[in-house]
Each structure stands twice: as C-alpha cells, then as structure tokens.
Amino acid sequence: MAEQLSPEPAPRPREDGWGGDEARAALRLIADDARRRAGFEVCAVEVLRADDVLEIVAVAGSDDGEEALLRQASPLTAMKPALALGAEYGAWTFIAHEWLTPAAARGLTDYSWVPDLPDTHDPTRWHALDMLVARVVDDRGHLRALVYLDVPLDGDRPSPARLRALAEEMQLVLRAVLSSLEREELSQQLRLVATAREVVRATSSRAGLPDLLRRTHGHLLAGFRADDLVIEVFGTPSDHGTGPAHLGPDLGAAAAAAALRAWADQTVVVVEPGRVWGDDALDRTRRPDLTAHLARHGAGELVLVPIGAGPDPLGLMLLARDLGRARWTENDGWAALDVAHDLGRAILQNRAHEREQELMAELQRLDRYRAELVATVSHELKNPLGVIMGHVEMIESLPDLPAAARTSITAMTRGADRLSTVVDDLLMLSRMGNPDTPLERVRVDLAALVEEAADDESPAASAAGLTIRVAAYDAEVAGDPEELRRLVANLVSNAVKYSVAGGTVTAAAERRGDEVVLTVTDQGLGISEEDQRRLFTEFFRSTNPDALRRPGTGLGLAIVARIVARHEGRIDLDSALGRGTKVTVTLPA
Structure with a gap:
C-alpha cells in the first residue's frame, strides 16, 4: 500500500539521553564483536529510551559512521515503516532498498548514516540503502533496542539461508546487548534512588512538610521509573489529583489500611490488572475496583509503599506505571522501603521541628505576657508608693511627734524604701527584656562609675x-x-552587704587589650557551689542562713547578668563559703 510522503521530517529529539560512559563502552565492544562474527564492516546499537526515542549509543567499524551517528536520536515512528516492509529471520529483519516506499526511505535518510557504496545495479550485491536490523526484546516482549549490521565484507546480500544461520549465531550477542541495557538501567535507578535518599536526608527539618514532599517528589518519580507519584502523610490533607496514583477517598481509605499492614510486614503491595500482590485482604475486597481504576487511567501497575519510622506507620507512597512499562521487581521493593524509612524519619523530624516552633511561640507569648504583667504592676505600684512616701515624710516633719509614732514612721520609711527598690528593679528587668528597647551605646567611663559606686556605699x-x-x-x-x-552599683553593694566587719571590698576596672575587666572582691560570707548554680536567677535568695538575715530582693544579680548579656560581655564567679567572693565582668572595650 502506498504511503504519503511527509512534507518535512519530524522534529529531531533531544540527543544524549541514555546511559553512562561505561555502559556505552561495553556496548561498543559488543558491537565490534558482533560485526566480526557476522562478517560485516559496521555494527551499530540503538537503544529505545523511555520517551519512545531511539538513540544510537554504539557504532563499531566506521569512523565516518560513528561521527555521524553516535549520540543521535530519532523517533521510533521513523523506523517503523521500514521495519514493516522487511523479511524476518528470527529476531533479524532484512530490508532491501528497492522495497522501501518513499515515506520509509525518507524516515531512514533523515535520521541515519548511508555508507558511500557504488551502485552496481546487481541484485545480489549490497546496496547503500539495504538494511539488516535485529530487534532486542525483553522477557515481556517489549522492544528495548535495535542492532544494525551494514556493509558485508564480501559485498554480497546475505541469502535467506545465511540470514537464518546468522539469526542463530547472533542470539548470544542480542542477549548480551539486553543484559547491558538492563544492568545500566538498574544502576541508573539505584543512583536515582540514592539521590532521592540524599535529598530526603539533606532536607532540613526546618523546611515545612509541603516543601519536604515537593523536594523529594521528582527524584522519587525518576528513581522508580514511575509515571505518577503521590505521597500521603496520615493526618494531613490529601492531594486531590487526577492521575493513576490518586485513588480518591474510598480506595484511598482502603490503601491507607493496607499501608498499616504493609508497614507491620515491611513489604510493598503491587496492584496489577486482575490481581493484588502482597495483601490478600485488599485483593479479596477491592481487586475489581483497583483493576477498573488502572484501566481508566491506562496504567499497568500501582505500587503501595508504606512510610514510617520505627514501629510507627506515618503514611504511604503510591507509584503508578503506565501499560508497557517494566514490571515492578523485588529489588524495586527493597529500594522503595529503604527510601520510605528515610522519608519517615524526615517526616518525624519535620513534625518535631514544627512542635518545637509551636512551643517556642507559646513560650515567647508567655514571656511577653509575664514581662507586660511585671511592667504594668510595677508602674501601678510606683505612683501610690510615691504618695505613701511623700505623706510619711510630711508626718515625720511634724513637731512634737510622739516617740512611738516616730518609731512607726521609721519602720514605714524603711519598708517603703525596700518596696521602692523592688519596683525599680522590676522596671529595670522589664525594660531590658523588652525587644522594643534596643541597647543604645555611648562612650562610658567604667572607672568613673566604680568611683561613684564606692562613694555611694x-x-x-x-x-x-x-x-x-x-x-x-x-x-x-x-x-x-x-x-x-x-551593674557596678549592684556588685559593689552586694560585696558590702555580704562582708563581715573588718573586711575589705576591692573594686577594680582596667583595660586588657580589646576588653575592659571589672572585678569586685570581698572577704565575706562566700557562696556555696549549689547556690552558685542559681545565683543569677530572678528572685533567688541564698540558702545560707547568715545571708538570708541581710535584706535583699533577689533581683540584683539577675539584673547584672541581663546587663552583661546585653553588652555582649561575660561574667565569672569565684567563691566558696567562708572565704569571700570575686565577681569578674568582661566587656568589649
């Protein structure tokens, strides 16, 4: 039947899409051996890629042919018309140039190399457009590659008897080509799965769950040679897509139940038309529905991979392959479970980080509330306290005040002063803890502040x-x-307060390189190791009975620690009960 001649060739596919250098080198050796065994000058191997494109991956016997063909790609549709016109001898097809229709010839010349041979018009001699090609098919009958022989060494077209013999002789060659293809594709798959695992492991737990799934989706899709992929995480909204890996609510619930069983058994579930492998319950109850789902989407397989960490199932992966794709293997299953463990750990880390963020936000909210409460209470106390102290001073100044009243007034003044100190300390802590109160730096003479504090005390x-x-x-x-x-006043005041009669308090400040060091030393009560661990905590009072008898709010050293931290300094303590205390504060000069 005559065919229409295409007005122009189909678009040229992308080149260089199959395999690595090692696999190509192996096929080059096979091609060189094949041409020698068959008695031909040239042999080429063309691989059928996943995108239905034929790519020349090995050429032996012709430098010109290798330069013209290697890494070139052509659509499978360009070769089919010529193959349909040939005479078959087992896996091999011989196509004489005079059998080619214009369309078939056009498809070959657009994407092939034609050797430079003289046209003798002798039907027994090999013509430049003659073709001898073998189909390499896998165990499922799927075309995987084409092997070409060109230019017989004797220049003659092989007879039918020679072609039949050749088909027998070259069976091992075709098997070697298929083994090389499968080995390279398995290696490539393992590399892709390894890449997917690295992506899962490297994805920061700080990334949100949608970002984690987005980053891993493409790698897993390629690694497992799937045409559609869905990752479901229990407790999160489902992705309502339309591909074969999207099951919908009803079948999705059955798949989730199967994932729980699969995780307990550490296995995968494979759904094929008419059968569910790996889960008898799912096969018994939902086989017709799943078979119909595959048929609706033109899918040949649906694989359910449970996701989890430790004993806990966390979700599932659903991978779909179209009809005609390679069948899911046991190695695929082990690789998928391995990735599912990594993905499960990443999901747990992500959830832990999200929970941590929620707790941090709650703690920050509570801390802001506490600071606001302290600031509000302190401000509210400040005004009435001022009124009380003012009236106490007025009463104290009255003439002829009875002695008993004067004693009470003195006690009230002492209590009001103490309360005023507490309020001032709380306001200072609140101000330093407020993120809206940044530190404004000016040049300060610490030596002058030490002199001032010493005078005050x-x-x-x-x-x-x-x-x-x-x-x-x-x-x-x-x-x-x-x-x-x-800061200086609190340290000097504390040293005086907790010293014993006859002792000495030393306050020193000096520059040392790029730092200024302030030290306040006393020969007083000292601080136990247990108390030192909590000394800079707000409202902490010493457990030493001698120290407790001396008045204090428990806020002085907490304020000191806050000030040092705000000024990017550090504070060190050297003390022991009965031998005094040395506090060292180091600040940037």
Missing part, C-alpha cells in the same frame, strides 16, 4: 566596719550609661 561600709578600695583607670566601654551604672 562608703556610709554603709563605714557603719559595717569595712574598707572599700578602688583601682580603676583607662576603662572606657560602649554601652548604656544607666545600665552600666546599675
């Missing part, structure tokens, strides 16, 4: 029988003047 020190020594010079830092003043 001198009356209390004299009353307690203590000596204050100051050694401060060249100690400028960048920071908040009020906060740094409070």
Whole structure:
C-alpha cells in the first residue's frame, strides 16, 4: 500500500539521553564483536529510551559512521515503516532498498548514516540503502533496542539461508546487548534512588512538610521509573489529583489500611490488572475496583509503599506505571522501603521541628505576657508608693511627734524604701527584656562609675566596719550609661552587704587589650557551689542562713547578668563559703 510522503521530517529529539560512559563502552565492544562474527564492516546499537526515542549509543567499524551517528536520536515512528516492509529471520529483519516506499526511505535518510557504496545495479550485491536490523526484546516482549549490521565484507546480500544461520549465531550477542541495557538501567535507578535518599536526608527539618514532599517528589518519580507519584502523610490533607496514583477517598481509605499492614510486614503491595500482590485482604475486597481504576487511567501497575519510622506507620507512597512499562521487581521493593524509612524519619523530624516552633511561640507569648504583667504592676505600684512616701515624710516633719509614732514612721520609711527598690528593679528587668528597647551605646567611663559606686556605699561600709578600695583607670566601654551604672552599683553593694566587719571590698576596672575587666572582691560570707548554680536567677535568695538575715530582693544579680548579656560581655564567679567572693565582668572595650 502506498504511503504519503511527509512534507518535512519530524522534529529531531533531544540527543544524549541514555546511559553512562561505561555502559556505552561495553556496548561498543559488543558491537565490534558482533560485526566480526557476522562478517560485516559496521555494527551499530540503538537503544529505545523511555520517551519512545531511539538513540544510537554504539557504532563499531566506521569512523565516518560513528561521527555521524553516535549520540543521535530519532523517533521510533521513523523506523517503523521500514521495519514493516522487511523479511524476518528470527529476531533479524532484512530490508532491501528497492522495497522501501518513499515515506520509509525518507524516515531512514533523515535520521541515519548511508555508507558511500557504488551502485552496481546487481541484485545480489549490497546496496547503500539495504538494511539488516535485529530487534532486542525483553522477557515481556517489549522492544528495548535495535542492532544494525551494514556493509558485508564480501559485498554480497546475505541469502535467506545465511540470514537464518546468522539469526542463530547472533542470539548470544542480542542477549548480551539486553543484559547491558538492563544492568545500566538498574544502576541508573539505584543512583536515582540514592539521590532521592540524599535529598530526603539533606532536607532540613526546618523546611515545612509541603516543601519536604515537593523536594523529594521528582527524584522519587525518576528513581522508580514511575509515571505518577503521590505521597500521603496520615493526618494531613490529601492531594486531590487526577492521575493513576490518586485513588480518591474510598480506595484511598482502603490503601491507607493496607499501608498499616504493609508497614507491620515491611513489604510493598503491587496492584496489577486482575490481581493484588502482597495483601490478600485488599485483593479479596477491592481487586475489581483497583483493576477498573488502572484501566481508566491506562496504567499497568500501582505500587503501595508504606512510610514510617520505627514501629510507627506515618503514611504511604503510591507509584503508578503506565501499560508497557517494566514490571515492578523485588529489588524495586527493597529500594522503595529503604527510601520510605528515610522519608519517615524526615517526616518525624519535620513534625518535631514544627512542635518545637509551636512551643517556642507559646513560650515567647508567655514571656511577653509575664514581662507586660511585671511592667504594668510595677508602674501601678510606683505612683501610690510615691504618695505613701511623700505623706510619711510630711508626718515625720511634724513637731512634737510622739516617740512611738516616730518609731512607726521609721519602720514605714524603711519598708517603703525596700518596696521602692523592688519596683525599680522590676522596671529595670522589664525594660531590658523588652525587644522594643534596643541597647543604645555611648562612650562610658567604667572607672568613673566604680568611683561613684564606692562613694555611694562608703556610709554603709563605714557603719559595717569595712574598707572599700578602688583601682580603676583607662576603662572606657560602649554601652548604656544607666545600665552600666546599675551593674557596678549592684556588685559593689552586694560585696558590702555580704562582708563581715573588718573586711575589705576591692573594686577594680582596667583595660586588657580589646576588653575592659571589672572585678569586685570581698572577704565575706562566700557562696556555696549549689547556690552558685542559681545565683543569677530572678528572685533567688541564698540558702545560707547568715545571708538570708541581710535584706535583699533577689533581683540584683539577675539584673547584672541581663546587663552583661546585653553588652555582649561575660561574667565569672569565684567563691566558696567562708572565704569571700570575686565577681569578674568582661566587656568589649
């Protein structure tokens, strides 16, 4: 039957899409052996790729042919018309040039190399457009490659008897080609699966679950040679797509139940037309529905892979392959389960991170609430406290005040002063803990602040029988003047408060390289190791009975620690019960 001549060739497919250098080299050796065995000058191997494109991957015997053909690709449809016109001898087909229709000839010349041979017009001699080609098919009868022989060494067309003999002789060659193809495709699949595993393992737990699934989807689709892929995670909304791997609510629920059983057995479930492998319950109850689903989508297989971590199933992968694709193998199943374990661990890490983020947000909310509460209460206390202290001073200034009343007024003043100190400390903590109150740095002379604190504490020190020594010079830092003043004052005040009569308090500040070091040393009560672990905690009071008898709010050192942290410094403590305390604060100069 005559065929229409195409006005122009089909678009040329993308080149160089199959295999690695090692696989190509192996096929080149097979092609070279095949041409020698068959008595031909040239042999070429053309692989059928997954995109229904034939790609020349090996050429032996002709440098010109190798240069023209190697890595070139052509649509399978371009070769089919010529193959249909030939005479078959087992796996081999001989096509004489005079049998070619115009369309068949056009398909060959557009994508092939034609050797430079003289036209003798002798029907027994090989013509440049003659073709001898073998189909390489797998165990399921699917075409995998074509093997070409060209230019017989004797120049003659092979007789039918020679072609039949050739078909027998070359069976092992065709089997070797098929083995090389399958080995390379398996290696490629393992590489893709390994890549998918690396993607799963490398994906940060900080990425959200949708991002995790998006990053792994393409790698898994390619790695398992699937045409559609769905990853379902229990407890999250399903992807309502339309491909063969999307089962819908009814079949999806049955698949989820099967995934639980499959995870317990550490196996996969394979659905083929008319049979479900790996889950008798699913086969017994849903086989007709699943078979109909495959038929609707033109799919040949649907594979259910459970996802989990440890004993816990977390979801499932559904992979669909179209009709005609290679059948799912046991090796595919083990590789898929391996990836499913990695994916399960990644999902758990993702959930743990999300929970951590939720807890962090809740803690931050509670901390903001606490800070706001402390600030509000402190502000509300400040005004009435000022009123109380003002009226106490007025009453105290009245003439002829009875002695008993004066004693009460003194106690009230002392209590109000203590309460005012607590309020001031709470306001300071609130201000430093507020993210809306950034640290504004100016040049501050720490040595001057040490002198100032020593002067302020001198009356209390004299009353307690203590000596204050100051050694401060060249100690400028960048920071908040009020906060740094409070830092120095609290340390010096604490040292005086917890010293014993006859002792010495030493306050020193000096520059050391790029840092300024402030030290406050006393010879007082000292601090136990247990108390040192909680010393800078808000409202902590020492467990030492001698220390508890001395007034304090438990906020002074907490404020010191906050100030040091805000100024990017560090604080160190050296103390022991009965031998005093040394506090060292180091700040950037």
